[in-house]
Amino acid sequence: MWKVLGAGLLLVAGQAFGSEAVGCKARLQAVNDQLVFAKAHNNAGQIAGLEQAARNIKANCTDEGLLKEQKERVNKLRGEVDERLLELQEARVSGKPEKIAKRQARLEESQTRMLEAQRELDKLIRLVGK
Numbered sequence: 001m002w003k004v005l006g007a008g009l010l011l012v013a014g015q016a017f018g019s020e021a022v023g024c025k026a027r028l029q030a031v032n033d034q035l036v037f038a039k040a041h042n043n044a045g046q047i048a049g050l051e052q053a054a055r056n057i058k059a060n061c062t063d064e065g066l067l068k069e070q071k072e073r074v075n076k077l078r079g080e081v082d083e084r085l086l087e088l089q090e091a092r093v094s095g096k097p098e099k100i101a102k103r104q105a106r107l108e109e110s111q112t113r114m115l116e117a118q119r120e121l122d123k124l125i126r127l128v129g130k
Contacts, residue, residue: 022123024061028054063128070121077114084110 021029031054038046084107091103 022120023063023066023127024057027061028057031057063124067121067124067128070117070124074114074117074121077110077117081107081110081114 031050035047035050035054038050084103088100088103088107091099094100
């Protein structure tokens with residue numbers, strides 16, 4: 001479970017800081033950067049987890065695999081945007097301003113996540129060359 005959580009946190013951290021680096025090399029570098037910090041603070045549990053994460057990246061990560069996963073993520077988020085748009089349209093029909101505002105905010109949040117995912121996908125496409 002921690003391996004999956006760690007990989008997810010790395011992905012989120014890379015996106016949160018708008019990192020230009022993508023792909024397996026970038027993931028490995030992010031883990032190594034965190035490993036340096038953990039070693040500097042003698043955090044044995046974190047060191048062990050990060051070393052395992054680095055081994056997993058080296059053994060299992062491929063840029064093509066990341067590209068496939070990101071395409072799936074973008075498609076899922078596009079579906080979410082479509083759902084939010086329908087919800088907003090239904091709220092507009094109801095005529096309730098509070099409901100409309102809430103649905104509009106949800107739509108904008110989904111659109112932002114989808115656009116961020118699309119940018120990451122575009123970077124991976126350039127990296128892989130497909």
